Amino acid sequence: MTPPKLRIAGLHKSFGTGERRTEVLRDINLDLADNEFVSLVGTSGCGKSTLLSIVAGLQDFDAGDLSIDGAPILQPGLDRGVVFQSYTLLPWLTARQNIEFALKAAGYDRATCRRIALEHLDLVKLSHSADRYPSELSGGMKQRVAIARALSYRPKMLLMDEPFGALDALTRHQMQELLTQIWEEHRLTVLFVTHDVEEAVYLSDRIVVMGIGPGRITQTFNVDIERPRREEVMESPAFMDLQRGVHKAIREGSKRPEMALAG
Numbered sequence: 063m064t065p066p067k068l069r070i071a072g073l074h075k076s077f078g079t080g081e082r083r084t085e086v087l088r089d090i091n092l093d094l095a096d097n098e099f100v101s102l103v104g105t106s107g108c109g110k111s112t113l114l115s116i117v118a119g120l121q122d123f124d125a126g127d128l129s130i131d132g133a134p135i136l137q138p139g140l141d142r143g144v145v146f147q148s149y150t151l152l153p154w155l156t157a158r159q160n161i162e163f164a165l166k167a168a169g170y171d172r173a174t175c176r177r178i179a180l181e182h183l184d185l186v187k188l189s190h191s192a193d194r195y196p197s198e199l200s201g202g203m204k205q206r207v208a209i210a211r212a213l214s215y216r217p218k219m220l221l222m223d224e225p226f227g228a229l230d231a232l233t234r235h236q237m238q239e240l241l242t243q244i245w246e247e248h249r250l251t252v253l254f255v256t257h258d259v260e261e262a263v264y265l266s267d268r269i270v271v272m273g274i275g276p277g278r279i280t281q282t283f284n285v286d287i288e289r290p291r292r293e294e295v296m297e298s299p300a301f302m303d304l305q306r307g308v309h310k311a312i313r314e315g316s317k318r319p320e321m322a323l324a325g
């Protein structure tokens with residue numbers, strides 16, 4: 063049987079040792095199919111970012127299995143493109159050079175780096191800003207460069223942690239449209255962390271709700287809303303019902319299990 067694109071099985075994670083040990087993730091089990099778009103939502107501190115950074119290979123874990131296409135994840139790798147909320151561009155390099163920098167590290171020759179960088183700037187509609195420095199770009203533009211960079215080395219998966227969290231509502235919506243378009247054209251597998259339930263429903267195939275005490279998966283919702291989705295779909299009863307359901311699950315997950323039992 064073909065393994066899932068991403069497998070997270072029986073994953074546990076704690077920070078600190080001895081009396082200062084805090085259990086942050088308990089028994090996380092989650093498989094992502096090829097091309098699936100999955101959002102992680104949940105109250106602050108439930109471990110979404112920790113889980114994403116473990117999948118990125120940026121943090122270790124205590125127990126469990128983690129693999130991409132059946133191969134264990136041991137460290138960061140070019141099979142995973144990562145986009146964070148804070149713009150992680152190098153300020154002394156232009157938009158094009160930021161992408162080329164990542165590609166050079168992946169071993170491409172100079173001409174190929176340039177060609178791929180320009181192709182990806184075109185993909186995020188930033189060809190006209192290739193030679194601008196990050197300080198000359200708006201927040202949305204910087205995030206488009208970060209997305210172009212993450213896609214440029216053709217990762218198997220895109221890991222995104224609140225990528226549009228710092229943007230104003232209009233720019234955020236434009237970025238959601240752009241991501242949907244890229245996802246529809248390139249059929250990527252995406253694991254996406256967000257606080258915005260509307261965004262999660264709009265973008266995802268599946269929404270995974272995490273709760274605290276310690277961080278764990280409490281509920282999963284399939285988003286059976288036809289694609290391609292356009293803005294109007296947010297007004298539909300199915301969309302709003304789902305949004306309400308996810309909000310309720312987040313509220314329930316924000317109570318510690320003993321509180322939930324007590325009512």
Ligand SMILES: Nc1ncnc2c1ncn2[C@@H]1O[C@H](COP(=O)(O)OP(=O)(O)OP(=O)(O)O)[C@@H](O)[C@H]1O
Nearest residue numbers: 077078084086104105106107108109110111112113
């Ligand atoms: N390096 C660290 N050392 C100790 N504790 C940590 C560390 N990183 C995160 N934590 C703790 O782990 C828990 C989960 O944090 P995490 O940032 O993953 O949550 P989150 O769901 O992404 O939160 P938010 O939605 O606020 O970003 C929190 O209690 C946090 O204090």
